[in-house]
Amino acid sequence: MSERTNDLGQPVGVELAGWTARPAPPRTPMQGRLCRLESYDGARHGQDLFAAYALDAEARNWTYLGYGPFATSEEFARFAEATYTGDDPLFHAIIDRETGRAVGVASYLRIDPANGVVEVGHIHFSPAMQGTALATEAMYLMMRRVFDELGYRRYEWKCDALNAPSRRAAARLGFTYEGTFRQAMIYKGRNRDTAWFSILDGEWPAIRDAFESWLDPANFDEAGRQKRRLDARRG
Structure with missing residues (x-):
């Protein structure tokens, strides 16, 4: 790739010779050592997810989502059927391979x-x-599909700017903070400033290597505690 200018000498960005549109993400499963990601199916995943979410007794996990919480499994099932089954967003249930249950x-x-x-x-x-x-591992599998399988150029993460755990997670996973869009949304009757993060295809090889090194069983002791942090493995 090389920088180009037009006939007026103005910079026009990097030429992407041979670029073609990429495929849309498929619904095929993504398989890891600890988890499997499957296209959401209410009959297979709905009850497991409702039970897993019920472990959050104070419903803290719903604070920064634009919906929920749900009082009954029937209410959740109706929501999930309307929300989790489309093509965009394309939802995946995250299955704990040890239990076979959907947990997120x-x-x-x-x-x-x-x-x-x-x-x-x-x-x-x-x-x-x-x-x-x-x-x-679930986040790694989704990134691997986007970059290695489908050849995308950019992978984005956005969250409420007040959602400190989400911002920490983005940084830990290798995303770069790009800025905050002020008054970007209204949800649950309140303002949301949206923080933007991204990973680019040129950054992915180093991030992938760090994931694979961190996920290696040798990085964990007998109690399952990490020996070296993910961000430390990047650098």
Whole structure:
């Protein structure tokens, strides 16, 4: 790739010779050592997810989502059928391979094959997976599909600017903070300033290597505690 100028000498950016639109993310499963991601299916995943979310007794996990919490499994099932089953967002249930149960969801959204851009969002990890290697592996699998399998150029993460845990997670996973869009949304009757983060395709190889090194069983002691942090493995 090389910098180009037009006939007036104005910079016109890097030429992307041979670029073609990328495929849309498929619904095929993503398989890891600790978890498996499957396209959401209410019959297979709905009851497990409702039970997993019920472990969050104070409903803290719903604070920065634009919906929920749900009082009954029937109410949740109706919501999930309307929200989790479309093509964009494309939701995946996260399955704990040890138990076979769904313990969270994450989605691809704002899918833009022409420009090779996709966002990860609607992330909802139940207490059963928060702070676990399984949660990290799920995010790695979604990134690996976007970059290695589909050849996208840009992977985005956005969150309420007040959502400190989400901002910390983005930084830990290797996303770069790009700025805050002020008064970007209204949800649940309140303002949201949105913090933007991204990973680019040129950054992915180093981030991928760090993930794979961190996820190696040798990085954990007999109690399952990490020996070296993920961000330390990047650098």
